[in-house]
Structures are given as C-alpha cells and as structure tokens.
Amino acid sequence: MSLTEKPEETPERLAFYKKIDRLAYTPLWAVFADIITPQPKSDCVPNLWKFDQAREWLLEAGQLITAKEAERRVLILENPGMRGQSKITTSLYAGLQLVLPGEVAPAHRHSQSALRFVVDGSGAHTSVNGERTNMEPGDFVITPPWAWHDHGNHSDQPMIWMDGLDIPMVSFYDASFAEGLATDEQPISRQSGDSFARYGANMLPVDYQQRELASPIFNYPYSRSREALDIMKREQDWDPCHGLKMRYVNPVDGQFAMPTISAFLQLLPNNFNSIPYRSTDATVFVATEGKGRSIVDGETFEWEPRDIFVVPSWAWVNHESDSEAVLFSFSDRTAQLKLGFWREQRGQT
Numbered sequence: 001m002s003l004t005e006k007p008e009e010t011p012e013r014l015a016f017y018k019k020i021d022r023l024a025y026t027p028l029w030a031v032f033a034d035i036i037t038p039q040p041k042s043d044c045v046p047n048l049w050k051f052d053q054a055r056e057w058l059l060e061a062g063q064l065i066t067a068k069e070a071e072r073r074v075l076i077l078e079n080p081g082m083r084g085q086s087k088i089t090t091s092l093y094a095g096l097q098l099v100l101p102g103e104v105a106p107a108h109r110h111s112q113s114a115l116r117f118v119v120d121g122s123g124a125h126t127s128v129n130g131e132r133t134n135m136e137p138g139d140f141v142i143t144p145p146w147a148w149h150d151h152g153n154h155s156d157q158p159m160i161w162m163d164g165l166d167i168p169m170v171s172f173y174d175a176s177f178a179e180g181l182a183t184d185e186q187p188i189s190r191q192s193g194d195s196f197a198r199y200g201a202n203m204l205p206v207d208y209q210q211r212e213l214a215s216p217i218f219n220y221p222y223s224r225s226r227e228a229l230d231i232m233k234r235e236q237d238w239d240p241c242h243g244l245k246m247r248y249v250n251p252v253d254g255q256f257a258m259p260t261i262s263a264f265l266q267l268l269p270n271n272f273n274s275i276p277y278r279s280t281d282a283t284v285f286v287a288t289e290g291k292g293r294s295i296v297d298g299e300t301f302e303w304e305p306r307d308i309f310v311v312p313s314w315a316w317v318n319h320e321s322d323s324e325a326v327l328f329s330f331s332d333r334t335a336q337l338k339l340g341f342w343r344e345q346r347g348q349t
C-alpha cells in the first residue's frame with residue numbers, strides 16, 4: 001500500500017468494517033490516506049474582501065443593531081471553503097467591527113486572544129486591563145487571553161477595525177471560557193500610554209517578572225512601525241519574497257506579541273514583483289497602503305488600501321506592487337513553531 005492509496009474494499013473487509021463499526025471501531029488503513037496526507041490538504045480557499053462593500057454593509061448593520069445589543073457588531077469574514085464555521089482560516093477567525101460615535105461595546109473577557117487592526121476612522125478606544133488606548137488607522141492592538149476589554153467611540157465618526165482571534169484554535173482544544181462584567185466599561189486604573197512607556201521604549205522595569213505569554217504592550221502604534229520601515233528602506237535591502245517584512249514582538253522574550261497568533265508588517269517597494277513563497281501558516285493580509293495584487297496558486301487578487309485577503313496553508317503566493325505598498329498580516333505561525341511543525345518554502349526566481 002502506498003501512502004496515498006486505499007486498500008481494496010472486498011466484501012469480506014466491508015462486512016468486517018460494518019461489524020466493528022457498531023462498537024465505535026474504524027480500521028486505520030481505510031482512512032490513513034485521508035488523515036495523514038503527503039502535503040497540507042485544506043478546505044480553506046484564497047479569497048479577497050473589498051473594503052468598500054464591507055463598509056457599506058457594516059454601516060447598514062449599524063442601523064439594525066446597537067453595539068451593546070450585539071455585544072460586538074461584527075461582520076465575520078468567512079472563508080468561502082468553510083461557510084458556517086466562523087473561520088477565515090482553519091485555525092483563525094477574522095471580522096470587521098463597527099463602533100459608532102457614542103457607542104460602547106461592553107466589557108468582557110474570554111480565553112481567546114484577540115488582535116485589532118484599525119482600518120477606518122480614528123479616535124475610538126479600547127480598554128485592556130485597566131488602561132485605555134486611543135486607536136488610529138494601522139494601529140495593532142492586542143487583547144491577551146482572559147484580559148478584560150471594552151471598546152468605545154467618543155469621536156464623531158464611525159470606527160472600523162479588523163478583529164483577528166484564535167477562536168477555532170481554542171474550540172479545537174475545547175478550552176473556551178467567557179464572562180461579562182457588571183458594568184459596560186471597566187474601571188480605568190492606569191493612564192493611557194502607561195504600558196507603552198514601561199515596555200515599548202527598549203527598556204523594561206528593572207525587576208520585571210514575566211507572568212504572561214502575551215506582550216505587555218497592547219497598542220503597537222502604526223506611526224512607530226511605519227517610521228521604522230521608512231528608515232530601513234533606505235538600505236534597499238529587499239527580501240525577494242517579502243520586501244521588507246517585520247514581525248511584532250513581545251519585548252520581554254522576543255517571541256511574537258501573542259501566544260497563538262503572529263502578526264507582521266511589510267513594505268513592498270514600488271513595482272515590486274516578489275518570487276513565490278509558501279508556508280504552512282495560512283495568512284490573512286490587510287492592504288494598508290498602496291495598490292497591487294497577490295497571486296495565490298495562480299489566482300490573482302487585486303488590492304487597494306483596507307482590502308483583506310487570505311492565503312491558505314502551503315499555497316504559493318507572490319506579491320506585485322504598483323506603488324510603494326504596506327501589508328499587515330497575521331497567522332498561527334507562532335503556534336505551529338511552538339508545536340514543531342511549521343514549514344516554509346521559497347520559490348525560484
């Protein structure tokens with residue numbers, strides 16, 4: 001028998017399978033090729049969501065339900081290959097959340113880790129563990145597992161951000177817990193910017209002891225990340241697959257900012273045409289600046305700012321830019337690295 005072929009189903013074998021099936025037995029040789037595949041085999045398919053359409057429907061949802069009644073007013077970006085499962089990849093969830101002026105998305109906490117990536121509007125805030133941060137376009141904000149968090153919008157414009165969570169991963173382990181707070185907004189006990197000052201200035205408090213896997217910084221401002229890319233690009237040191245790609249880190253241990261989710265920011269120079277790349281972490285991209293396209297296993301997805309697209313595990317992708325462009329992305333890479341099975345392959349020019 002080869003790894004990809006199934007043994008013949010003779011009448012005697014089928015009768016045997018039927019007999020043992022009654023008491024919950026299954027012959028491995030009948031399913032081996034389905035469950036241990038020579039290469040990743042996924043229901044996740046590549047797809048792109050245009051932001052203009054999303055924004056129109058989000059604002060329509062804003063007329064239908066309040067943020068408070070909805071708990072979170074979010075349109076889930078569901079992978080077309082996995083409809084009805086609230087997944088954008090096999091292991092990750094993504095959605096677009098709208099908070100209108102004056103609204104509050106009430107305080108709650110859960111086992112799942114969350115990231116926000118601000119796509120439209122400015123001046124709404126998220127509070128995490130007693131500290132409030134204002135959110136600006138391109139900011140990368142994290143909510144560690146079991147951290148209280150609520151959102152509010154004191155600005156005069158609608159605010160939309162992408163949520164990325166490890167919901168399918170936590171569900172896979174049957175480890176989901178969640179609870180609400182008695183009040184809509186959690187009490188604020190620390191000044192805004194406190195965690196960034198303590199942990200985001202290339203220093204740590206001298207006796208700091210790491211207690212959590214997630215980064216103690218919970219807002220990585222776009223202005224800082226973008227400035228870094230801008231300075232680095234002067235060296236013209238472009239990776240042929242990625243342009244100039246950085247990962248968001250936990251400054252305490254150098255790991256990714258979140259225990260289950262990796263996040264990245266990359267700059268593509270004008271007229272970049274990358275060589276193909278693939279990896280086992282299916283990746284969600286948000287086009288942040290510039291225009292271009294990504295070709296995923298031969299299918300072309302044209303993007304402009306705020307569009308979101310997904311590249312499945314082990315699918316070849318290459319990026320082309322028509323101008324200088326910035327892509328934010330996230331995946332489960334850090335989880336796969338810790339578990340020992342992450343793989344990547346760089347194509348040939």
Ligand SMILES: [Fe+2]
Binds near residue numbers: 108109149
């Ligand atoms: Fe939440």
